[in-house]
Amino acid sequence: MNLADFLFYVFAVITLVSAFFVVTFKNIIYSAFSLLLTFLGVAGIYVLLGADFIAIVQVIVYVGGILILILFGVMLTNKIQNVPIKTEASFIIPASITIGAFGGILVSTFINTRWKSMPAELANSTLTDVGHLLMNEYILIFELLGILLLVALVGAASIARKQ
Amino acid sequence: MIYDFFANLFGSDVIASFISGALPVVFIALFTLFAVWLERKVSAHMQDRLGPMRVGWHGWLQTFADILKLIQKEDITASDTDKKLFNIAPVLTFMGSYAAFAAIPFSSAYVGSGIDLGILYIVAVSGLVVAGILMAGWASNNKYSLYGAVRSAAQVISYEIPTVIVILTVVVVIGSLNLTKITEFQTSRFWDWMIFGGSIAGIKKLILLPFMVIGFVILYISSLAETNRTPFDIPEAESELVGGYHTEYSGIKFTMFFLSEYANMFAVSAVASALFFGGYHSPFGYFGNLIGLSWLVPIEQFFWFTIKGAFFVFVQMWLRWTLPRLRVDQLMTLCWKYLIPIAFVNFLIVALIMVL
Numbered sequence: 001m002n003l004a005d006f007l008f009y010v011f012a013v014i015t016l017v018s019a020f021f022v023v024t025f026k027n028i029i030y031s032a033f034s035l036l037l038t039f040l041g042v043a044g045i046y047v048l049l050g051a052d053f054i055a056i057v058q059v060i061v062y063v064g065g066i067l068i069l070i071l072f073g074v075m076l077t078n079k080i081q082n083v084p085i086k087t088e089a090s091f092i093i094p095a096s097i098t099i100g101a102f103g104g105i106l107v108s109t110f111i112n113t114r115w116k117s118m119p120a121e122l123a124n125s126t127l128t129d130v131g132h133l134l135m136n137e138y139i140l141i142f143e144l145l146g147i148l149l150l151v152a153l154v155g156a157a158s159i160a161r162k163q
Numbered sequence: 164m165i166y167d168f169f170a171n172l173f174g175s176d177v178i179a180s181f182i183s184g185a186l187p188v189v190f191i192a193l194f195t196l197f198a199v200w201l202e203r204k205v206s207a208h209m210q211d212r213l214g215p216m217r218v219g220w221h222g223w224l225q226t227f228a229d230i231l232k233l234i235q236k237e238d239i240t241a242s243d244t245d246k247k248l249f250n251i252a253p254v255l256t257f258m259g260s261y262a263a264f265a266a267i268p269f270s271s272a273y274v275g276s277g278i279d280l281g282i283l284y285i286v287a288v289s290g291l292v293v294a295g296i297l298m299a300g301w302a303s304n305n306k307y308s309l310y311g312a313v314r315s316a317a318q319v320i321s322y323e324i325p326t327v328i329v330i331l332t333v334v335v336v337i338g339s340l341n342l343t344k345i346t347e348f349q350t351s352r353f354w355d356w357m358i359f360g361g362s363i364a365g366i367k368k369l370i371l372l373p374f375m376v377i378g379f380v381i382l383y384i385s386s387l388a389e390t391n392r393t394p395f396d397i398p399e400a401e402s403e404l405v406g407g408y409h410t411e412y413s414g415i416k417f418t419m420f421f422l423s424e425y426a427n428m429f430a431v432s433a434v435a436s437a438l439f440f441g442g443y444h445s446p447f448g449y450f451g452n453l454i455g456l457s458w459l460v461p462i463e464q465f466f467w468f469t470i471k472g473a474f475f476v477f478v479q480m481w482l483r484w485t486l487p488r489l490r491v492d493q494l495m496t497l498c499w500k501y502l503i504p505i506a507f508v509n510f511l512i513v514a515l516i517m518v519l
Contacts, residue, residue, distance in 0.1 A: 003177060029301060033248065036294055056280050056287045064290025064323070068316055071297050075313060125279035127340065
């Protein structure tokens with residue numbers, strides 16, 4: 001087992017364990033901070049897969065943006081501690097059927113796919129390729145997403161504004 | 164280079180990674196020892212005092228004495244705090260500041276990781292500091308701490324926007340996010356630094372110059388806000404909030420916050436100098452090249468890098484003892500109504516100049 005394999009298992013364990021805690025913690029703040037670890041673990045796995053740009057955008061968007069937003073929401077909401085958070089199991093039979101079916105599909109795909117194994121190599125930065133793709137092939141989608149975000153921003157400002 | 168040296172010495176990648184990864188800790192610790200003393204001396208002399216004078220020559224050992232005191236102090240955890248988060252928060256905050264040092268090129272021989280996304284990575288990990296501060300403020304279970312934490316987070320997130328736009332401005336000119344490449348683009352002659360228009364030949368350089376100066380000023384102002392320094396220190400405004408998010412902390416945990424703050428100060432100064440002031444480059448060639456000792460060049464580069472970083476840290480202290488604190492609405496007005504529009508227009512103009 002070389003260093004990259006070892007790091008992969010470390011990140012995988014961090015991701016899975018913290019994701020489990022996100023669901024099971026009774027305290028919503030603890031869940032939010034476990035989510036931080038989950039995001040970081042996923043970012044680490046992206047790095048090991050050679051997707052450096054995605055990894056860093058993952059940290060910027062999820063840790064720097066969404067997680068902070070969640071924490072803000074939780075901290076600025078009055079008496080959120082007293083709200084009972086439901087963590088017991090409910091709808092056990094439909095849930096287990098759905099999970100079983102979904103898990104079965106995943107496992108069967110995993111087994112039946114003929115994986116192409118390649119020798120590990122130091123990946124080059126994906127930054128230039130991502131940039132070229134965004135600016136050439138997917139330019140329309142890219143611009144549309146920009147407009148979508150702008151509309152969301154203007155909407156947020158107009159809602160927050162005092163009349 | 165340093166990494167290769169350790170890899171050859173120990174014959175193991177893992178040990179070499181650990182050692183070269185731990186070097187910034189040593190740097191941060193020594194720098195903090197110096198900077199705390201400097202801060203007290205600067206503040207004292209600006210107020211016509213002498214500052215610490217007793218421990219060592221002009222009190223230069225004062226910080227050692229303080230550290231010894233802080234380590235010996237009882238570690239107090241108030242009874243109603245959230246124990247787990249209270250203990251994790253200082254570590255998380257320091258982790259965020261320390262992670263930024265991985266992509267900062269100290270000299271051509273030492274950069275923790277020369278990744279192509281260096282500057283973007285530094286912006287990304289600064290989000291961890293915000294999470295740590297929010298954690299500290301919330302876990303302290305104290306309204307002053309919580310106010311401080313929320314103020315700090317709001318401020319850091321807002322001021323990240325002008326910072327990123329200015330970084331984009333520089334990236335448009337240089338065409339790389341790698342801090343080593345950004346530094347190499349600005350050669351070891353000071354008129355080739357980005358603040359003077361970069362190493363571009365011809366009239367373009369002259370046209371770029373004023374916009375680069377505007378960009379630097381915006382970056383520096385927002386870096387002050389990102390490190391919670393005066394005039395943007397409302398998160399720990401002593402007269403309003405006792406001590407902000409670290410009100411409840413004492414002893415070694417408080418030291419962690421302190422280290423993190425000074426590490427942050429150096430990191431933003433290092434980024435400012437790498438983007439605009441030639442990074443580790445000397446302003447006028449290298450002595451080592453002159454006398455034919457090439458091993459001297461990286462040491463000189465480290466020297467210049469530290470000098471530039473320390474200079475910008477000194478300017479931060481200078482501003483701290485000169486300017487009054489901004490009110491919270493003034494702070495947001497400055498960011499959203501002035502800095503962001505100016506940074507955007509500046510960015511568009513620079514992009515146009517580079518296209519033409």
